Amino acid sequence: EAAVTQSPRNKVAVTGGKVTLSCNQTNNHNNMYWYRQDTGHGLRLIHYSYGAGSTEKGDIPDGYKASRPSQENFSLILELATPSQTSVYFCASGGTGHERLFFGHGTKLSVL
Amino acid sequence: GEQVEQLPSILRVQEGSSASINCTYENSASNYFPWYKQEPGENPKLIIDIRSNMERKQTQGLIVLLDKKAKRFSLHITDTQPGDSAMYFCAASLNTGANTGKLTFGHGTILRVHP
Numbered sequence: 113e114a115a116v117t118q119s120p121r122n123k124v125a126v127t128g129g130k131v132t133l134s135c136n137q138t139n140n141h142n143n144m145y146w147y148r149q150d151t152g153h154g155l156r157l158i159h160y161s162y163g164a165g166s167t168e169k170g171d172i173p174d175g176y177k178a179s180r181p182s183q184e185n186f187s188l189i190l191e192l193a194t195p196s197q198t199s200v201y202f203c204a205s206g207g208t209g210h211e212r213l214f215f216g217h218g219t220k221l222s223v224l
Numbered sequence: 225g226e227q228v229e230q231l232p233s234i235l236r237v238q239e240g241s242s243a244s245i246n247c248t249y250e251n252s253a254s255n256y257f258p259w260y261k262q263e264p265g266e267n268p269k270l271i272i273d274i275r276s277n278m279e280r281k282q283t284q285g286l287i288v289l290l291d292k293k294a295k296r297f298s299l300h301i302t303d304t305q306p307g308d309s310a311m312y313f314c315a316a317s318l319n320t321g322a323n324t325g326k327l328t329f330g331h332g333t334i335l336r337v338h339p
Contacts, residue, residue: 145326147329152331153331154230154313154329154330154331154332155268155313155315155327155329155332156329157326157327157328160326170326171225171328202267202268211256211258211273211317212258212270212273213258213270213327215267215268215269216267217266217267218267
């Protein structure tokens, strides 16, 4: 089973603070994704990447930045966190031409 | 882009009966339709998928049907067991070589299988 590791698993942040969520995959997958999961909305794509150095906007990118410094690592950055960004965030990876996504175990973020 | 609608949001069935979840999509060019299962506190995991060159696929008590004309696809779980209780997500994507895996998910269905 492909390994995708997220850190931290839980995070409490203050409104206006900066939050960085990290994701590491050891499967040499080119593609990585950040989703958020909210009741009534399912999984929504925030940012994604096709390889080191690349980031693309997903369906709900406002208020978020992403960074892919290497094949293995993909970060999601909230420069000015707001309570509406309270959610569970999932990172996923997938290989080019292989549609199956492997998800990390999620980061529960609470912005107070 | 793509939009995926999923119904029902909650499904309660008796153990041993079948359960069906339905999804519709908007982009007629979408060509890949996976289903993910998420147990409480866990991450979503792929359970079955179907590509646009197929109308039906079956594996281990799961059946997926795809109607491209109606832009509709469905998951059918036969002989449900308590272990099937979970959140289920359908998704759709347009995969064109390098541009793979950008899935649009439905809102999810909570399945409860009662003994």
